[in-house]
Amino acid sequence: xxxGGYPEVASPPMTAIDTRSFQRIADxxxxxxxxxLGEGKRSLTVSRLARRLRQLKLxxxxxxxxxxxxxxxxxxxxxxxxxxxxxxxxFFREPHHFDMLRETVLPPLVARARQGGRVRIWSAxxxxxxxxxSIAMTLLDVMPEAASRDVRILATDIDARMVAAxxxxxxxxxxxxxxxxxxxxxxxxxxxxxPDLLLVKPEVRALVHCTELNLLRDWPMRGLFDVIxxxxxxxxxxxxxxxxxxxxxxxxxxxxxxxxxxHSERVSGPAKSTFRAGGVTHYVKAPSGAKQHExxx
Ligand SMILES: C[S@@+](CC[C@H](N)C(=O)[O-])C[C@H]1O[C@@H](n2cnc3c(N)ncnc32)[C@H](O)[C@@H]1O
Numbered sequence: 001x002x003x004g005g006y007p008e009v010a011s012p013p014m015t016a017i018d019t020r021s022f023q024r025i026a027d028x029x030x031x032x033x034x035x036x037l038g039e040g041k042r043s044l045t046v047s048r049l050a051r052r053l054r055q056l057k058l059x060x061x062x063x064x065x066x067x068x069x070x071x072x073x074x075x076x077x078x079x080x081x082x083x084x085x086x087x088x089x090x091f092f093r094e095p096h097h098f099d100m101l102r103e104t105v106l107p108p109l110v111a112r113a114r115q116g117g118r119v120r121i122w123s124a125x126x127x128x129x130x131x132x133x134s135i136a137m138t139l140l141d142v143m144p145e146a147a148s149r150d151v152r153i154l155a156t157d158i159d160a161r162m163v164a165a166x167x168x169x170x171x172x173x174x175x176x177x178x179x180x181x182x183x184x185x186x187x188x189x190x191x192x193x194x195p196d197l198l199l200v201k202p203e204v205r206a207l208v209h210c211t212e213l214n215l216l217r218d219w220p221m222r223g224l225f226d227v228i229x230x231x232x233x234x235x236x237x238x239x240x241x242x243x244x245x246x247x248x249x250x251x252x253x254x255x256x257x258x259x260x261x262x263h264s265e266r267v268s269g270p271a272k273s274t275f276r277a278g279g280v281t282h283y284v285k286a287p288s289g290a291k292q293h294e295x296x297x
Contacts, residue, residue: 089127
């Protein structure tokens with residue numbers, strides 16, 4: 001019973017969002033992250049945010065939008081963003097990229113590092129770390145002494161929770177075949193008492209620096225990258241945002257640097273002419289000044 005003597009009625013589960021509120025949330029998502037929430041994402045928006053509304057004891061999405069739009073609600077906007085981003089990833093996703101890395105991309109970079117040179121690789125939109133650790137394992141296969149050279153992998157994501165998980169480097173293996181047997185044996189330890197919990201070994205983690213970064217904002221990194229992985233990230237952005245990002249990646253790559261994108265992504269817009277095709281969803285930056293012919297892509 002409530003204080004007023006009325007029977008307490010459990011609030012009905014939040015099952016719908018009105019059109020105006022959905023638009024307000026979509027506008028905020030786009031402004032904060034570049035992610036476009038299309039009409040098809042309405043029920044996902046309800047299911048992912050309903051719990052938050054209950055926690056905040058808000059009666060409907062309209063009140064939640066009022067809260068989100070307040071100047072002092074930056075933290076709540078982050079919560080919303082984290083709830084609505086897609087973080088699906090896995091080790092050695094799109095294995096042909098890792099074959100290309102091992103066989104073609106890394107050998108000259110390893111040679112340079114062995115002569116005292118600097119090598120930088122960026123996993124942009126790294127989610128919970130499976131991608132940058134797959135890069136690190138591939139690197140260690142061909143350069144076991146990588147940690148003693150000037151070779152680093154930067155792993156960034158907008159989602160602080162994903163960055164924390166990546167830093168942690170612990171993975172519950174629901175699909176045991178996800179990691180090739182050799183990599184599993186060489187680069188993972190099993191947590192005591194939890195055989196399905198795999199820990200990335202310290203020598204792999206030592207190569208990877210995980211930090212929060214919103215790709216739409218400033219990039220504080222100095223120096224160019226030799227390889228950038230930005231896979232299955234821009235697919236959620238609108239065309240203009242994608243084009244701007246490709247230009248920024250091109251500017252951030254060294255001459256002959258490599259860009260790997262997701263299986264359904266393609267470099268578009270002005271940056272297209274600065275790349276040549278390297279392989280499937282793999283681009284190579286032209287040496288500075290040399291613009292590539294459109295039809296090479
Ligand atoms: C589907 S996951 C892809 C993970 C990995 N690259 C892969 O291909 O397996 C997309 C990641 O992009 C991140 N993301 C989305 N918008 C972003 C932005 N504006 N800046 C940085 N990361 C972003 C999400 O948080 C999510 O972890």
